[in-house]
Amino acid sequence: MPGTAVPWACSVCSSSRPCCCRSWGWHWPSPSSCPRWCSPAWPPVTSAAPVGSGSRRPRWSRPLSGGRWRPCWGAPLTATVPALTALGVLPALWVAHVRTRAWRWWGVWGRSALACVALFALTLGGGLLATEAGLVPQYEPPKLTTTELTGVWHGTDGAELRLRPGGRAEAGRLPAEPADEDWRRRDYVTCEGSGTWEPDADADNAGRDGVLVRLDGDCGEDTHWSISGSEDAPELFVLFGDPDGGELRILKRTSG
Incomplete structure (x- = not known):
């Protein structure tokens, strides 16, 4: 029932x-x-x-x-x-x-409030001083030369980008910026084929160098891949679509 x-x-x-x-x-x-x-x-x-x-x-x-x-x-x-x-x-x-205790400004609650304010100021000030003094190292993306960028880069879903010496590029299932008429319907398009590449120094004014990939044909627009990772394990990434909730795609180098 x-x-x-x-x-x-x-x-x-x-x-x-x-x-x-x-x-x-x-x-x-x-x-x-x-x-x-x-x-x-x-x-x-x-x-x-x-x-x-x-x-x-x-x-x-x-x-x-x-x-x-x-x-x-x-x-x-x-x-x-x-x-x-x-x-x-x-x-x-x-x-x-607690209910049996009389309320006084300098009682346990007042001292606790002042202690919290003091600890907050100490933590904030100490963090700022440590950062300015270099005790807390800030992240810096690696600086890669053209020779270091050359090689094969792989990502998820079978994405592959081959950066050849001399500026030639080959793409396999590589995400790229959509055309002007497609950007409202999709964050990126998946392309295959060949094209060109060149180093792109801080194109988005974010303090990061990158790589500009241009594929031949009608698939996708020029795509700027920013450099991240470390000197030992560099990466290329693009945030497609809305900056607040877009699609992050990352490529990792697998060969020199």
Whole structure:
């Protein structure tokens, strides 16, 4: 018999699916559709739907009725109640203690507030001084020569870019900037073929050198790949589409 909607609920427990609390408006399934139930420890409301034939108890009371019904996580009632009670003892005692204390500006709360402000200022000032003094090194992208850029670069989804000496390039499943009429529908296009490449010094004014790839034919526009990574493991990357939520594609060099 279908149950009624309640403002709290937990999903059905089974051997293959653990308990999982659901959002408001979940409808209880029929009692015959699952072996046991989950329930919060203190449900805020009750449901008038009967548990079974001839039963008048609300559904949320079924996990608390003993027998084969257990609360969440499969723990028995005799272990769940003491555990939840123990977790609430210390906070309750602390609140009761604090309520007996008279409020004074230079009491525990005032000293705590001033200590937090002082620690914040110390941390911020120390971080700025350490950065200016060079104690905290800042990241600098590697500076690669034309010879160091030459080689084979691979990315996800089979992307490949071969930068040949002399400025020739070969692309396989390489993402590229879409044409003007396509940029509203897609962040990038996937191209294959040959073209040219050349070093591109800080084209986006971000302090990074890069590589400008021009592919022959009608697939894609000129694409600037920025240099990142390290001297030992350089990378090329492009953020296609929206700068706040675009598609980041990275190429790693696999041969010189």
